[in-house]
Amino acid sequence: MTTLYILPYSHESFIISHIFPLFLLPVIFIQYQKKKMATFALNKLFLPIVFLVLIIKVSQSKAALDARYYDQTCPEAEKIILDTVRNASMHDPKVPARFLRMFFHDCFIRGCDASVLLDSTPQNQAEKDGPPNISLGAFYVIDDAKAKLERACPQTVSCADIITIAARDVVAMSGGPFWNVLEGRKDGRVSSASGPINLPAPTINVSQLIQSFAKRGLGVKDLVALSGGHTLGFSHCSSFQARLHNFSSLHDIDPSLNSEFTETLRKKCLKPNKDRNAGRFLDSTASTFDNNYYKQLLAGKGVFESDQAIISDYRTRWIVESFAKDQTLFFKEFAASMVKLGNVGVIENGEVRLKCRMVY
Template sequence: MALLPYSRSIFLIISLLLTLSSISAAELDAHHYDKTCPQVEKIISETVQRASTFDPKVPARILRMFFHDCFIRGCDASILLDSSVGNKAEKDGPPNLSVHSFYVIDEAKSKLEKACPHTVSCADIIAIAARDVVALSGGPSWDVLKGRKDGRISKASETVNLPAPTLNVSQLIQSFAKRGLGVKDMVTLSGGHTLGFSHCSSFQARLHNFSFLHDIDPTLNTQFALNLKKICPKPNTNANTNFSAGQFLDSTASVFDNDYYRQLLAGKGLFSSDQSLVGDHRTRWIVEAFAKDQSLFFTEFVASMLKLGNVGVSENGEVRLNCKVVN
């Protein structure tokens, strides 16, 4: 049957859009640098390992950096760009003020520029470093797909789109869906919280005047909540409040394992967003499965990290000479 003029126009427009999308989408490949920079993984791994030896907070910070980068404009290293006159960059947005350890990526980039100039993107360095810190902490390893380009735009105002520690399951599902990630990916990637530390400000609302009926969030384990209240007293009640006070995100915070999920089932999830995974039938079964089987969690984590690493990847962009500024 012949297409009507209007239908033919719509068909052509759709075909053009599909063609453009296929052109802009970058093809990532685990062997992308085999010929142009064969030592890329060795240089990054050694840099990350050395930094982690001197600062045990580096693994959690690098992993968080990867998440926060990919969630804004895709995995384009926009989180690494410095603010400039007239533009406040992502790294200076409120959710990213505690990311830190940008110097690790800068150091790896500096070494790579000497070994293979203008070849390895900052975005690929973050992706490889994220894999390395997971493996270094006892978690799984995988072949990182490479070939990302570095973005030229970074806006602090866009960091409001990062999942907040107060979101409920429906809000989390919606946030991850916008990045092409499903419910299982969301629960799996939340397991990255097995590494890390949180300041009181991110969970303090659960400990004091939580609601009209409850002073403490009733989903919190009672003894755990009382211990947290000692660490995080009511704000502004003491002029000597320690603003660096906080709590590790699970009981084995320097080891990448499935303890995060066991803690959730025990009512010891630090963030309400984490604890909400237990109270919703769409996510509880995944939490239970990972709490019972660490190898299953590791397998799914690798799959979800590879999916996350593809978010927003395109041919548009550049390979920065300095990760802090555009070329």
Template sequence: MALVPAKFIFFPIIFFLLTSLSLSKAELQPNYYDQTCPQLEKIIADTVLNASKHDPKVPARILRMFFHDCFIRGCDASILLDSTATNKAEKDGPPNISVRSFYVIDDAKAKLEKACPHIVSCADIIAIAARDVVAMSGGPYWKVLKGRKDGKVSKASDTSALPAPFFNVSQLIQSFAKRGLGVKDMVTLSGGHTLGFSHCSSFVARLRNFSSVHDIDPRLDTEFALGLRKQCPKPSNNGDAGQFLDSTASVFDNDYYRQLLAGKGVFSSDQSLVDDSRTRWIVEAYARDQSLFFKEFASSMVKLGNVRGSGDGEVRLHCRLKN
């Protein structure tokens, strides 16, 4: 029996070990920081809670920040990078101009750098903060998988890939599918709008001169539409004018879905979920059963958080700047 030279055994073993190590690094884990930064969860939760007490819009803003970050290059905190003289970053792209409360993530990062220097990524802070704002608003709690790295690329031009408030169901399905998310995930994650607020510019086209036949989008409840008109006079001199996306804006619940069934979806994209047989049954199920919505929302948020970027990442010292 011929003997195999030791070098031919050694190299495959080394290759296997390196490959296994690479794969393990890529996997997100719920206990990723248990040894290196055990106070992580409390620091982020306290920071988010304190900010929300001073500004009730923080929960909706943080949740939206997470969505908009993950949809561009995966959940890599690229939305946090500031523009430079040679690059216009994601946060300055048209859909992200109204994304605010970046200071909350900055504050949490600063505290974490004191407690456990250069350990926690900004991407993980956003993911945990998004879970916390949902839970503190009355919604579900889930274990956030951790171990993300912060991206080094952020381009405003990429924000054109974000789902628009005028999308139809087919466009929404396609947009979510590109991130590995199914139809149910799309309808479920749209429920995050229960904490949402929109400026008039995103829906005012539904309120006047909608078509050659209808002045107002006929899918809208008439009384509700007239109320929106008052909120958004034309022309509007108030850039902050707008409308909450459900009737219990500070509470995470299933009211968003009940509003859609009543013809009170603020965005055309939201209301379209009722018009299409592929999605209406999910809207109806969540409108009937809040516990079902909570369970599925937690599951879909974990899936969204698993959307990964490409390229090498890092743990930023400051969330607004590359190292």
């Protein structure tokens, strides 16, 4: 496992993990005991006083986040979350990838505000019931962690921070990088089923992907690095079957696919497909967080059309090649991009929910 202490400057697929490498869990626990949290300070601003109010307003949301946010109010917060996620993963190996997907789907829509956790009401259909989010799972693990945190330090740790910390933990427990999480997010009060429509679909091209990520303040390198989260992944046939049958007027099969890999996919996803659970792992090492995902893309074995597209565009291919050659580089950039995504849309006027499924 690679330990990275990041100092941040500030698909519609059912992702599941397979065989969980539990031998890594004690190592992660030791990291919690030994880590030295970095202190983040704002740079002094020497600007005319007329701009001071504006500067404070713009920087306020980032200033609210701190790697040592709970040191005094709930010093055991991260350990409680780690223990809960670890225990759940022992019983359900799908938990790690589910948390990674949950984090992305929460932060990418409205920012990291735990809106994806809210249940629908008679008056409102929530995010989790929007089409791309219906297959999200592991909400019960969040409920368990929140209940334990409320007993230890009532009304202190937000549900948004639980998701963010847990996403970091499952990556590290699966053999990926470890980084310090900036904490202090508040929980949002708004959740709409129309929100997930803005998630990048598995069929869009690179230009559309870049545009989608740019709206969240994320660059091309972030796009490619975060796509590497598919190393812990599985997709149902519905998300990629169009590549295998009647792809276009010229090609029955997507010509960018490796021919041998295509036959493997077609055996998994028959036409017509009557098995709703049929699908394919997005990475041949689906239980381990590594750079094998990028190696598969270069071999024409990307499951999603959007994944395979990033090797056909000059703006992204060189990054894929770099990550395929250098796993340490991938880990570093993935951790940095996760921190960056975790800072998207930090709200100032939210709440700390008593239960993550409802607003009080």
